[in-house]
Amino acid sequence: MRVLFAGLPEKSHVFTMVPLAWALTAAGHEVLMANAPSLSEAVTGAGLVAAPVGTDHDVHQDMARARGSQDADVANWSRLGYGDVDHASLVERYSISVPYGFARYNDPVVEDLVALARDWQPDLVVRDPIAYAGAIAARACGAAHARLLWCADVYGQARGTFVELAQDVPADQRVDPLADWIDERGSAYGVSCDEELLNGQFTLDTLPESLRPPSDLHQVSMRYVPYNGAAVQWDWLREQPKRPRVCVTLGRTNTEAYGGDYVDVTGLLRSLSRLDADIVAALMPEQAEHLGDLPPNVLAASGVALSTLLPTCSAVVHHGGWGTFSTALVNAVPQLALSTLVADQELRGRNLEDSGAGLFLHHTDAAPERVADLTRRLLEDPSYAAAAGRLRDESAALPTPHAVVGELERLVAAR
Template identity: 35%
Template sequence: MRVMLTVSDWTTHWLPMVAQCWALQAAGHEVRVVCAADQEQAVTRAGLTPVPVLEGGDQAVKVRTYNHARALEGRWPFPEPPPHPVTGAPMASPADFDATAWMEENWERLLGMARRSADAAVSFARWWRPHLILHDLVSIEGPLVGRALGIPAALHLWGPTGPDDRVPGAPPGVGFVPLDVYGLFERYGAGTMDADVHDLVIDPSPPSLAPPLRRAHRLPVRHVPYNGPGAMPSWLRERPDRPRVGVVWGTSVTRMFGPSSFAVPRVVEALAGLDVDVVLTVTGEDLDSLGPLPPRVRAVAHLPLRLLLADCDLVVHHGGAGCVMTALAAGVVQLALPNALDQELIGDRLAQAGGARALHNAVATPAAIRGAATDLLQNPAARAVAARLRTEMEQAPTPAALVGLLEEHAHGHRG
């Protein structure tokens, strides 16, 4: 069986699919990953074969454009204006950028990129003739190829966010399914791109956190964390005589939400007064901005989260699905400091299930962070919920067990 992946140009969107690809390859099936050029190295490092033919639009630009719209509507929570949607530079006022004028000036360029990507994905599929397509939530090329060429497709979720979810606080109807603003489906006579395009959804979330699905069939799978390659350092085997707290902060957060969204200094201040060991996974400019670190605070780079979180008593993060799912698989309690979009949605679902707390980053003061962290570290009920969620995940079929079901899905369409 030939399996074609189409992935967006945000690496953490497709990393949860890697274990399923390994299982397919181990069963003797061929896997190709249709991606943008900036994903080629990450795909190769994951042991998969990239087909870098897409012209991916920068996901950070899309998020910053959304943030700019929120600011114009008076719904921006941080003290300074959001970063410039295109450049990411600071802005004195949201009025400094005219989104309508920019779109008019760049429409033909963006339309050309979208059409060339769609054409490249369809062309590759016609040449390679895959039996099955897997894709992430915001990859429009996967469902397009499936509908245009009559190939069975399956959406693989990155966490507790689904196609029928709506963006918290956004106008009605704004969700996580990509809008076909360039008419790609019409171009190929493939119907309409909406949540109903998905027939099969592979869901790695524990049942207690599973997103709603209106019509698609849900196929549960055990989440096997993959956060990129990396070695296990010797200090990680030396268990401290006090709780260990992991602090995970995505490098993209500041680029999308601005300097005030960089919560790590507040988190370090909050945890410095507690009898805990702290490990920060912060790199680049974010790390340089911290200055000297307090005692018992260690900064690490390029350490896969699955190695760190397996030995933590608490993890503090920005609510990104990659960290959330890795923490769930490790059975560790979580403190989420979300900013917007799926971070808020996931944070709310975590808090409602128990075993976690969610504080919006814009109002997460050091005192509030310290109080939440103290409560979670001392709360046996939270630890019990985290352990239950881990058990829920472990009881789901493994990626290897799903191979046969995916084979049936592919052959059923062909039969």
Template identity: 35%
Template sequence: MLMRVMICVFPVPAHLMPLVPFAWALQSAGHDVCVASPPGYPSGVAVPDFARVVNAAGLTAVPCGEPAPLSIHDMAYPGYADLLPTREESESYVDALGIRDKKDRDAWDAFYHFALLTIRDYHPPEPRPDIGALVEFARSWEPDLVLWEPWFPAGAIAAGVAGAAHARILISPDSTAWAHERCVAAGRTSLLAEAMRPLAERYGLAVDDELLFGDWTVDPNLPGLRLPTAVPTVPARFVPYTGAAVRQEWLDTPPERPRVAVSLGSSGREFLKGDWGRTAKLMEAVADLDIEVVATLNANQLEDVPDGVPANVRVVEYVPLDQLLPSCAATINHGSYGTFMASVAKRVPQLICDTDEPARLYGTATDAGIDWEFQCEKAQYASTTSAYVTECGAGVRLNHQVQSPSEIRELLGAVLEETSYREGARSLHEEWLTLPSPAGIVPRLEELTALHRAGKARN
């Protein structure tokens, strides 16, 4: 059976990229695939003209509604102040849920301070016109299957209205299901369920586990990074899609010295100035080594290095990691999930930048707007990925706040010289290979769609 498949995603490249290989796999099997989302907005969180990003990936875009400010980040919802993340609310849940160890606290912080805030942007108490347009597109197009990522659960509402089977595709460890189950077990209100309730009730849908987590979940996390939940899953391989570009000729010449990639993220570099002194320290650390460094950094990230980079560093603002990493002996990166998995896929040892502070975001409404408190100098998932790389012997953790350039230089030298790190990266790569590819799970998605769609009625 050929299917119509509608993919729903928060309009930002970092959320789309992990889904692209699954969309390609479904298209290659003959299924009709589209990506439906709000058109985006120049807020620094969502991006404008998101359809262009979708089209650049070779996919069909369906922009739903008109560009509109985000409900919380852009203060477009009249009651936005009540939906900002606060220290008091977060800590009350931490106490009630009995969260004690660091792994659990990191999972809670990922849900409350980032995923929930982003969910509220498009799912405020008063439903948004662009989300209404998305639901109406699903009603008229009648997809057989809706795939959605956990930070944009409007896809579940669209599926319920259209009578479609639906499933989540995780883009990181499943903090949303984990947090919901912890809340239910502790007898506390599920913040995820409450965020979804107004939109669900508007369309006469029950706020149950099926709505919140799909008929099933596609889980492309490595087994050791999965959070314990009761949701039914289809394991899959996280195949990194890192964009497309004309291949640069210098990549075709094998490096004469060990090549090291430095990649510190793209999501925030367009609006964040500087890099907390991290880039300057890294540049000083690599300056005296007999290596070739390729740094994918833009002007904002290089603001802390006003006198220029060392002679052994080539700065390239953008090159797809799947083009660059195969020639690299190591990568120094910021620990985001996509960059971490790209390194795993290319069997490259990693030095992941992390710090000892928590990644938490608080907001206070003022007469001048929102006063954001976000002081940590690391990526959201840096602690998770650095701990896993270290545990697997596939790399080391860097902390620019406490380590000197000479200490960083010694760690990089060890990763390049000691065979154990290459063996660890190879083992991690082999674990990744044991998971079925996006193309490999297409028959299972077809079976589950037929099973779950049977008997579903359109709303």
């Protein structure tokens, strides 16, 4: 097969796609990773073939100017199941999300992506759940297409709710900003919007089933495999910790896109240092440069890959990002998520807490002493480690990307 990956133009989203792209390549299939030009280095650094399309987006400029947008109602897709929201509210959400989010990411690449797909003729397009340009390209060239999730499927859930609620709205009063935008962008290629185009023929989901929202869509389960980019197994990571090790990591996106982290990093580290534990702050240099002198049991480690660090940890304190959350999950590490409300972070945090494998805290409630108290609870109450172990086992029971390749071959052949 020829498989075209169409990621959202963000590095963390590209990283989510790499293990499946590797598996398809190793199985003898041709793989291209299409994305905005600035992501080419991230793709080629993973040993994959980049196909630059369109131009880079300018979304980060607005993100930095509007840091509070991560906690705005319109950014929170966690409470949009049937019974949680009305039709008018979903219309309003799409009316804002399409021009200020979806279009800003997709419009700069859609023309080139369609041209690439028509020229290269992939059999399958694997796209990010909100990389709708990939859906248009798949339809324009006749390929099968799947969504590969980097989140709980809140976008699929919201769309299902929207369609169900729309049935109670008179036909002449129905408004669908998402479909209108897809129709406008797709018209030049003979593509119009329908629910299959929005949801794909099937959805690749790496969450354990117990953490997923309800869905009627065709789901293909796949084990999450961490990929962090460049990784080194440092000497100190090969040594058995003499006491519990706690990782503190706040990801890249808030610093790179929103102008800084949402919590007091220095205060957190000083408060956590009073625990009977070793604290490893896995931070970017920009995050670590203002920390000053740190207590002796706190190590600021820039450039350490979470896939090498978290297996040695007894707990992790993080920002709620998908890669950190999932890497902790497959390594059975109890988690404390200090999140904003953007995308699925509230739903995923609440479901994690309900599972008993961690705790969820909105970043405005993340006073350093409270974070230290909750982290102490994760370390001292064995039920958290036990629940994290159950989620690890549930995840390990899912098919590997290698095993999923055969299922993808069957699904594409059936079309």
